[in-house]
Structure formats: structure tokens, C-alpha cells
Amino acid sequence: MADNSTMTSLARALSHHKLDQCDPIDASPSRAQRLPGRRRTLSCKSLSSLDTDDSCVLETRVLVLNTGGTIGMKMHLVDSQDVLVPEPNALFKYLRTLPILHDAEYAKKTCLYDYYNPDDTLVLPRTLPHPDHQIHGLSKENKRIIYTILEYKPLLDSSNMTTDDWAKIGKDIEANYENYDGFVILHGTDTMAYTASALSFMCEHLGKPVILTGSQVPIYEMKNDGRDNLLGALVIAGQYCIPEVCLYFYNKLYRGNRVTKVDAGSYNAYSSPNLPPLATTEVDIAINWDTVWRANSTSKFKVSTELNRNVGLLRLFPGITSETVRAFLQGPIEGVVLESYGSGNAPDNRPDLIEELKKAIASGIIIMNCTQCLKGTVSASYNTGKVLLDAGLIAGSDMTPEAALSKLSYVLAKKNMNIEGKKKLMGENLRGEMSIDLGATRLCMNDSRFIQIIAKTLSISCTEELKAICDALTPTLACAATKIGDIEALHALKEMGSNLCLSDYDGRTPLHIAASEGYLNVVKYLLSHGASVYARDRYGDTPLSNAVRFRRKEVVKLLRKTGAHFSRDELDEAGTELCSLAASGDLEGLEIWSLAGADLNKPGYDGRTASQVAQAVGKTQVLTHLVKLETNKPQIGLGEFNECDEYDDDDESGVIEFTATMSGK
Numbered sequence: 001m002a003d004n005s006t007m008t009s010l011a012r013a014l015s016h017h018k019l020d021q022c023d024p025i026d027a028s029p030s031r032a033q034r035l036p037g038r039r040r041t042l043s044c045k046s047l048s049s050l051d052t053d054d055s056c057v058l059e060t061r062v063l064v065l066n067t068g069g070t071i072g073m074k075m076h077l078v079d080s081q082d083v084l085v086p087e088p089n090a091l092f093k094y095l096r097t098l099p100i101l102h103d104a105e106y107a108k109k110t111c112l113y114d115y116y117n118p119d120d121t122l123v124l125p126r127t128l129p130h131p132d133h134q135i136h137g138l139s140k141e142n143k144r145i146i147y148t149i150l151e152y153k154p155l156l157d158s159s160n161m162t163t164d165d166w167a168k169i170g171k172d173i174e175a176n177y178e179n180y181d182g183f184v185i186l187h188g189t190d191t192m193a194y195t196a197s198a199l200s201f202m203c204e205h206l207g208k209p210v211i212l213t214g215s216q217v218p219i220y221e222m223k224n225d226g227r228d229n230l231l232g233a234l235v236i237a238g239q240y241c242i243p244e245v246c247l248y249f250y251n252k253l254y255r256g257n258r259v260t261k262v263d264a265g266s267y268n269a270y271s272s273p274n275l276p277p278l279a280t281t282e283v284d285i286a287i288n289w290d291t292v293w294r295a296n297s298t299s300k301f302k303v304s305t306e307l308n309r310n311v312g313l314l315r316l317f318p319g320i321t322s323e324t325v326r327a328f329l330q331g332p333i334e335g336v337v338l339e340s341y342g343s344g345n346a347p348d349n350r351p352d353l354i355e356e357l358k359k360a361i362a363s364g365i366i367i368m369n370c371t372q373c374l375k376g377t378v379s380a381s382y383n384t385g386k387v388l389l390d391a392g393l394i395a396g397s398d399m400t401p402e403a404a405l406s407k408l409s410y411v412l413a414k415k416n417m418n419i420e421g422k423k424k425l426m427g428e429n430l431r432g433e434m435s436i437d438l439g440a441t442r443l444c445m446n447d448s449r450f451i452q453i454i455a456k457t458l459s460i461s462c463t464e465e466l467k468a469i470c471d472a473l474t475p476t477l478a479c480a481a482t483k484i485g486d487i488e489a490l491h492a493l494k495e496m497g498s499n500l501c502l503s504d505y506d507g508r509t510p511l512h513i514a515a516s517e518g519y520l521n522v523v524k525y526l527l528s529h530g531a532s533v534y535a536r537d538r539y540g541d542t543p544l545s546n547a548v549r550f551r552r553k554e555v556v557k558l559l560r561k562t563g564a565h566f567s568r569d570e571l572d573e574a575g576t577e578l579c580s581l582a583a584s585g586d587l588e589g590l591e592i593w594s595l596a597g598a599d600l601n602k603p604g605y606d607g608r609t610a611s612q613v614a615q616a617v618g619k620t621q622v623l624t625h626l627v628k629l630e631t632n633k634p635q636i637g638l639g640e641f642n643e644c645d646e647y648d649d650d651d652e653s654g655v656i657e658f659t660a661t662m663s664g665k
């Protein structure tokens with residue numbers, strides 16, 4: 001519960017925020033002041049006839065990796081039988097003809113293909129037909145989603161996939177990470193839950209949405225689920241900063257490592273038995289922001305493609321023999337998920353079985369205990385459960401077998417970590433794959449005295465109204481506390497269970513504000529509590545572009561270390577800004593842009609580089625400065641930014657500490 005000083009802090013923050021609502025310094029930079037923009041600035045004028053809203057249209061970019069699956073299959077005769085097989089080079093051509101998945105008129109009017117490849121890139125329409133049915137909320141956000149399809153060769157039925165295919169997907173995401181706002185993976189449904197689980201572990205410090213989807217019926221059929229699934233996945237990946245590996249199917253967005261395929265003959269093919277969906281897309285898109293998982297780190301995104309294939313699933317059944325168990329546990333096996341009964345139980349009258357498990361554990365095999373029930377968690381409430389705990393099995397809580405298996409594969413492949421470190425990691429919640437007991441002491445905004453007092457003053461009694469108050473107050477309070485650099489107040493809000501990543505009416509998050517103000521410590525605090533460096537406000541600006549604009553050098557360095565980057569379009573247009581800085585002899589400005597990742601040799605609108613401009617106007621100082629900046633260009637991630645070492649993931653024992661919050665937009 002927040003104490004009196006906390007209340008004072010919060011009240012101070014709130015009153016300060018009120019004053020600041022008309023403070024131009026805190027306001028987001030106007031359109032004219034903004035960083036040289038993405039394509040949106042070019043399209044503003046030409047769009048007026050297409051987009052009734054006169055505000056600027058933002059374009060977001062999504063990369064679609066088409067790995068195969070039913071969504072893109074057609075019937076073929078194989079051994080005189082008609083069967084479904086993936087059809088290469090067909091999906092893109094087909095999508096181009098579907099108005100709900102490609103707006104040809106927009107592409108033409110905005111000269112989209114002067115910028116993007118017409119053979120792999122499409123654009124989603126802005127709104128759905130009926131104004132009351134803004135199912136995907138596009139008009140509210142005024143965003144256009146441009147998506148590029150990368151087709152795999154060969155396309156696979158997901159039953160043919162192996163860990164090598166997971167690694168390929170991971171590498172492609174890593175290689176394209178900075179060029180896109182989100183990723184959609186088209187995948188067969190049969191093993192999608194395995195791939196989603198594996199990718200969730202492989203993607204370390206993920207800050208952007210990665211959404212797997214597919215269908216039960218090919219998209220080429222008249223009645224199919226592929227169109228809706230693809231559309232829903234694209235809209236979420238292009239519009240919302242949900243930094244998780246997710247699975248989207250039948251109007252629901254799930255955490256990828258929580259799902260399992262439960263129905264081979266229904267559009268509603270997946271279930272997430274132990275975690276409610278992250279989002280539902282019905283008449284409106286409802287995101288359950290409190291459930292969204294965020295890595296609390298200032299480390300850059302990377303994909304760990306090393307996976308250990310010596311893992312297996314062993315399902316208990318009445319009468320299983322010790323010979324079967326012994327045979328299964330022979331080398332080269334290194335990790336096993338034992339699918340036990342009920343709440344994690346196995347026979348306690350079978351010393352022969354328990355003996356085999358103990359021997360395997362003594363030889364260095366890691367055995368996880370997961371229930372074979374669809375729903376529920378492992379506990380040691382029965383003696384039949386205690387025997388497994390006593391034998392040295394690691395309790396898998398409520399993990400799905402798919403998640404437990406791929407987690408084993410990921411953890412066992414870790415180099416420089418001993419078996420004890422790996423066992424410890426297996427029992428920890430790395431990516432929201434298992435439920436953790438937050439304990440009775442966890443405070444909740446609904447319970448807080450602060451909210452209670454406000455509720456009382458406003459004569460509010462029902463829970464829905466209380467929740468509405470929390471939702472309305474939290475972003476305002478967090479932004480206000482950030483504006484005055486009050487970490488204590490932010491911490492108090494956090495302790496009350498509120499989400500420090502929510503944005504205000506302008507889409508500005510506390511991280512935008514801390515970056516604008518140059519509060520390095522607040523930036524560090526927010527990043528270590530789940531804030532996203534990729535959040536864009538209504539003007540399309542990120543915390544990095546704000547830090548550049550307000551010349552916050554140290555903040556720029558820290559954000560870059562955490563993986564922040566200019567978009568491809570921003571980088572393309574940086575040349576013009578650099579030339580103008582060079583012409584005016586602005587050495588500090590050039591340094592900031594260089595630190596933020598701009599290429600100092602990028603030509604401006606007239607084809608000249610910053611150094612050519614400096615030469616032309618006789619600014620020799622600028623020339624020397626540019627050479628110096630080029631030579632000292634920071635090597636991000638190579639130990640340049642030691643001030644953040646306290647947040648590094650690796651502790652001395654070599655055991656990686658993963659922490660994360662379950663909150664925040």
C-alpha cells in the first residue's frame with residue numbers, strides 16, 4: 001500500500017502534469033519540427049482524397065515469413081490420390097487480388113512502389129466497410145500497414161519441420177529486425193505450438209511482435225479461415241507493441257508458449273488452457289495489456305539459434321514397464337519431459353520406475369514433470385507427486401509439454417553453464433511460459449488507498465468503474481511523475497500493480513518523456529521495468545527520435561544499447577538533416593545523429609553528403625569533426641556503455657537471470 005509520502009509524491013506528480021498540459025516544451029515536437037520522417041510525410045498531401053482524416057498517415061511495416069502450411073496449400077494428385085501440398089509462388093499473387101488484403105488504389109496514389117518492391121509488398125486497406133465496425137481500429141490510429149512477404153523454399157507442411165527450420169525463422173527475424181515494426185509467420189497448424197514455444201525462448205530481449213498464424217482451410221477456398229487469420233495477425237503486428245512471440249487464430253491472440261492444438265477439424269483449433277488470450281479481435285480489438293509479457297532489460301534483441309535435439313516427451317500410462325522407461329532414458333538423451341498424471345503424479349508403489357528416473361537424473365539428464373492434463377498445474381499435494389519431487393524431477397508448473405520440451409532444447413544448448421545452472425533456469429519463468437505465484441503481498445491498483453479515496457470522492461462503487469479510474473489515471477500519473485524525474489513515484493505506481501508502459505492521449509509513454517527530458521536514471525528504471533524502445537507516439541516518434549531532437553546524448557547511447565534504432569525510412573532521410581547540420585556548423589547535432597545510428601556519408605536530397613556541404617560552405621571544423629566521428633563510431637553491444645552494466649543479464653555464476661513483468665503497453 002502506498003504510504004503518505006508516496007501519496008504526496010503522486011499528488012505532486014499529478015498537479016505538475018496538469019500545469020504541463022499546456023507546456024510547449026513537454027509537448028511532442030510539431031510536425032514541422034519533427035525528424036525527417038518516414039514515407040508518411042511524403043504521402044500526406046496525396047492522401048487527402050483517400051483518407052478523410054486530415055492528420056498525417058503513419059505507415060508501419062510488417063515482414064511476413066511464409067514457411068508453408070495449409071493456408072497456402074492446393075490439391076495435387078499424388079499416387080492417384082488427391083492430397084493437399086504447399087503451392088509455391090502462389091500466395092503473393094493471390095493476395096494481390098484480394099481487396100481486403102491489398103489496397104491497390106492507395107498503392108497507386110501514393111507511389112508506394114517507388115519505395116517498395118511490387119513483387120513482394122502489399123498494403124492493407126484503412127478501414128473495414130462499415131464505420132461502426134472498425135474491427136481493426138485502423139481509422140482510429142490512422143496507420144497503414146505495409147507488408148512484405150518472404151516465401152521459404154521449399155514451403156513445408158509443418159509436420160516436416162525440425163529445429164533447423166526454427167533456427168532459420170529465428171535468423172530471418174534477427175536479420176530483418178530493424179527494418180520492420182512487427183513479424184508474422186505463416187506456418188502449418190500441426191506443429192505451430194512447438195515452433196511458437198521454441199521461438200519464444202530463442203528470441204532474447206524481444207521488443208517487437210512476432211505472430212504465428214495459419215489456417216485449417218487453404219486461403220484459395222471460397223470458405224476459409226486463412227484470410228481472417230492473416231488479416232488479424234497483420235493488424236496486430238502492425239499496430240500494437242506486444243513484444244512477445246504470439247499465436248493468432250480464430251479471433252484470438254495467444255502467448256505462443258501457452259498454446260496447444262486441440263482440434264484438427266475446427267477453425268477454433270487452439271487452446272491456451274492456463275492463460276487467457278492476450279487479445280481478442282471481435283467487433284473491437286481488446287488487448288489484455290496486464291497480461292502482456294515484457295523483458296525487463298537494457299540488452300539488445302538477439303536470437304539464440306543453438307538448440308539441443310537430444311530431448312524427448314515421455315507419457316506415463318498405467319502399466320508402463322521399467323524397461324520402456326530405461327530404454328527411453330538411454331544416451332544420447334539429455335532432457336526429458338515426463339507427462340505425469342493429474343497434478344504431477346506417478347505411481348508411488350513402483351520403486352522400479354522411480355529407480356530408473358533417479359539413475360537417469362544422477363547421470364546428468366534433466367527431467368521435467370509436466371501434467372498430461374490439458375489444464376492445471378504440477379504440485380506435490382499427493383504422495384504420488386512427492387515421489388517425483390524427491391527423485392529430483394523439476395516441477396514444470398503449468399507449462400504445456402510443447403513449451404517444456406522446447407525450453408529444454410534451448411536451455412540444454414547453453415554454453416558456459418553447468419548442469420545446476422541449467423536446472424535452475426528450467427524451474428524459472430523465462431518468457432511467461434509458466435505461472436508464478438506473485439504472493440499475497442502483491443499490491444493492486446484496485447486496492448490502493450489512493451484510488452479508493454478518489455473513488456469515494458466521485459461516489460464510485462462498482463469494480464468496473466474503479467477499473468476505469470485506474471486505466472484513466474495510470475498513464476497520466478506515470479507520465480507526470482516522469483516529467484519531474486520522480487522515480488519514487490514511478491516505483492509506487494509500479495508497486496500498486498500499474499503499468500508503466502501505457503501511453504497518454506498522444507500515444508506518449510513515460511519513456512518518451514524521460515528521453516525528451518534527458519533523465520538517464522528514469523530511462524534506466526523504465527527500461528528495467530518493461531518499457532519499450534519501439535513505442536511510437538501519434539506523430540510516429542520513438543523515444544530515440546525524441547532523445548535526438550532534445551540532444552540527450554547519454555540517453556541516446558543507452559537507448560541504442562537497448563536496441564533502439566531509426567526506421568529504414570528515417571535512416572534514408574537522415575542525409576538531408578546531416579547536410580543542414582553541417583551547413584550550420586552544428587557539431588553537437590552531428591554527433592548526436594551519429595550516436596543514434598545515422599550514416600554520416602548518406603547523401604541529402606540534392607545528392608551531396610554532409611562533408612561535401614561543409615566543404616562547399618568552407619566549414620573546415622565540421623570536416624575534421626566528421627572524420628573524428630566516423631573513426632570513433634560506437635560499436636553497440638561491445639562494452640561501450642558500461643554505465644548500464646548493472647542491468648546485464650549474466651551474473652557471475654554464468655546463470656542467466658531473466659526477469660520480466662506481466663504488464664504494460
Ligand SMILES: NC(=O)C[C@H](N)C(=O)O
Pocket residue numbers: 068069070071156157158159187188189190191214215216217
Ligand atoms: N492446418 C494445417 O496447416 C495442417 C498442415 N498439415 C500443416 O501443419 O502444415
